[in-house]
Amino acid sequence: MARYMVERIFPNGLAIPVTDDGAATCLGVVDRNAEVGVTWVHSYVSDDRRKTFCVYDGPDPESIRRAAERNGLPVETITRIRVLDPYFYK
Amino acid sequence: MSHTKWVRKSLFVAVGLALALLMPVVSAGASTSDASDARAGTAGFHRLDAAKAAGYALLTDAAGIACIDNPGVGGMGVHYANGNLVGNPSVNAATPEALVYEPQPNGRLRLVAAEYVVLQSAWEAAGNSGVPTLFGQSFELIPSPNRFGLPAFYELHAWIWKQNPRGMFDDWNPDVSCTAAQS
Numbered sequence: 001m002a003r004y005m006v007e008r009i010f011p012n013g014l015a016i017p018v019t020d021d022g023a024a025t026c027l028g029v030v031d032r033n034a035e036v037g038v039t040w041v042h043s044y045v046s047d048d049r050r051k052t053f054c055v056y057d058g059p060d061p062e063s064i065r066r067a068a069e070r071n072g073l074p075v076e077t078i079t080r081i082r083v084l085d086p087y088f089y090k
Numbered sequence: 091m092s093h094t095k096w097v098r099k100s101l102f103v104a105v106g107l108a109l110a111l112l113m114p115v116v117s118a119g120a121s122t123s124d125a126s127d128a129r130a131g132t133a134g135f136h137r138l139d140a141a142k143a144a145g146y147a148l149l150t151d152a153a154g155i156a157c158i159d160n161p162g163v164g165g166m167g168v169h170y171a172n173g174n175l176v177g178n179p180s181v182n183a184a185t186p187e188a189l190v191y192e193p194q195p196n197g198r199l200r201l202v203a204a205e206y207v208v209l210q211s212a213w214e215a216a217g218n219s220g221v222p223t224l225f226g227q228s229f230e231l232i233p234s235p236n237r238f239g240l241p242a243f244y245e246l247h248a249w250i251w252k253q254n255p256r257g258m259f260d261d262w263n264p265d266v267s268c269t270a271a272q273s
Binding site: 001003023027030031033034037039040041 | 124126127129130133134136137198
């Protein structure tokens with residue numbers, strides 16, 4: 001399974017309430033991703049909440065895009081990525 | 091087709107079929123599993139109810155403590171173990187024997203890690219030698235007696251849902267706390 005960075009733009013800002021409804025929203029994304037063999041690992045959100053950088057595992061970019069469609073999420077770019085950390089060369 | 095060519099082709103097909111049949115067994119072993127398989131296999135268990143429905147049940151130690159920590163080193167969290175998987179001598183990244191949750195201040199449990207467990211007796215009874223491995227890591231043998239009152243078992247934690255500064259496969263995570271469970 002490959003890893004991807006998915007950039008999304010939310011012109012009006014991403015708003016997920018810190019409530020049971022918000023938790024259900026996030027878990028719903030997890031469930032719908034699983035239907036197309038995609039796993040959401042975690043995301044980074046810009047300070048203004050207009051942009052997210054989401055780390056995903058999945059078989060290919062098309063699956064990532066299908067998962068986004070099912071979740072009603074925008075997709076700006078999908079980039080295949082690998083880990084580079086301070087210990088990579090040791 | 092000559093008889094020689096037919097025999098050669100039949101042998102080729104037979105060997106290919108044998109390899110194809112063996113492949114799932116090989117991939118179910120340790121070497122080809124990876125963290126992606128583990129995350130894909132456990133993503134649905136962010137919902138604790140889903141984990142319970144899949145057969146995972148709260149595990150406490152012999153003293154009845156559910157949230158396991160090691161003050162000064164780090165925490166593990168609350169374990170939910172699947173008895174059927176624990177009794178099985180095979181290890182598979184996508185189907186951990188236990189799920190590890192960290193108590194949150196809001197009372198919820200957050201999935202943070204998977205723990206792979208094999209009873210030493212079951213592992214050896216299955217004809218295995220050496221220790222189980224996954225992710226290229228060797229399991230640790232926990233001898234008996236132990237705090238869980240279990241017979242000797244092999245275990246490996248994988249912090250696939252929360253970063254561990256001590257390393258992805260260390261038993262203890264300094265960023266995991268049982269404080270919320272005690273409040």
